Amino acid sequence: MSGKPQVIVLPDAHAVAAAVTQRLVARINESREAGQPCVLGLPTGKTPIGVYHHLVHLHREGSLDFSHVVTFNLDEYYPMPADSPHSYHRFMHHHLFDHVSIPPAHIHIPDGTVDDDKVADHARWYEQQIQKHGGLDVVLLGIGRNGHIGFNEPGAGPETRTRRVQLGATTRTDALADFMDAAVPREAISMGVGTMLDAREIILMATGAHKADIIHQALTMTPDVTVPASFLQSHPAVCVLLDEAAAQVLNHETA
Numbered sequence: 001m002s003g004k005p006q007v008i009v010l011p012d013a014h015a016v017a018a019a020v021t022q023r024l025v026a027r028i029n030e031s032r033e034a035g036q037p038c039v040l041g042l043p044t045g046k047t048p049i050g051v052y053h054h055l056v057h058l059h060r061e062g063s064l065d066f067s068h069v070v071t072f073n074l075d076e077y078y079p080m081p082a083d084s085p086h087s088y089h090r091f092m093h094h095h096l097f098d099h100v101s102i103p104p105a106h107i108h109i110p111d112g113t114v115d116d117d118k119v120a121d122h123a124r125w126y127e128q129q130i131q132k133h134g135g136l137d138v139v140l141l142g143i144g145r146n147g148h149i150g151f152n153e154p155g156a157g158p159e160t161r162t163r164r165v166q167l168g169a170t171t172r173t174d175a176l177a178d179f180m181d182a183a184v185p186r187e188a189i190s191m192g193v194g195t196m197l198d199a200r201e202i203i204l205m206a207t208g209a210h211k212a213d214i215i216h217q218a219l220t221m222t223p224d225v226t227v228p229a230s231f232l233q234s235h236p237a238v239c240v241l242l243d244e245a246a247a248q249v250l251n252h253e254t255a
């Protein structure tokens with residue numbers, strides 16, 4: 001292992017959401033005080049919903065300003081209309097963007113509607129936008145049961161950048177519940193592992209016993225493309241926040 005992720009284990013998912021919120025709020029407020037934008041990489045999925053709920057609450061209370069926050073979502077299904085109930089555009093607006101003071105021009109989400117032959121150009125543009133905004137200050141990540149971060153499926157290494165990706169069987173099975181009667185897309189546009197590793201700070205959150213094995217692997221194995229999240233070990237500022245259930249295999253080994 002070339003880095004040493006800080007691992008924080010908390011009693012339950014509520015405590016994890018509260019702790020992650022506290023970290024994000026600290027960064028958002030520090031940037032505001034410094035007169036700088038705060039550039040965030042954001043995930044969708046079940047894991048961060050509690051965090052978005054807290055951020056909305058703090059904003060409504062008047063204690064959190066988003067006018068200097070710039071966001072880049074990690075991924076979007078492809079193809080996917082923005083107004084589809086399954087789109088990550090819809091997810092982010094529903095859980096966060098519609099309820100806080102972020103200027104619409106500050107929101108970036110990979111576009112699931114670009115023409116087939118324009119996806120590579122769009123992906124390059126997405127990377128350029130991240131650079132133009134000074135790079136990601138903080139990227140918040142969940143983790144898939146197969147070790148994906150964003151939609152970087154097994155096989156994706158630290159050289160990867162925003163691009164079109166194929167979704168594996170585990171990821172598509174796990175998405176079934178969200179799609180009900182519609183077919184789960186086979187592809188997505190995802191920020192790369194390399195894009196994430198360039199962030200100044202990484203926060204990985206995982207909750208639930210179904211994440212325990214992959215968390216153990218990602219944090220203890222020699223980094224390898226079979227588990228893309230294992231490359232996070234090499235980042236100098238990564239913090240992993242887990243509930244007891246997600247930490248149980250890790251705890252068992254270190255006990």
Ligand code: F6R
Pocket residue numbers: 042043044045046047048074075141142143144145148149150151
């Ligand atoms: C989604 C994303 C994915 C999820 C992961 C975990 O934008 O980046 O990597 O973080 O699939 O999903 P949940 O939180 O639903 O278990």
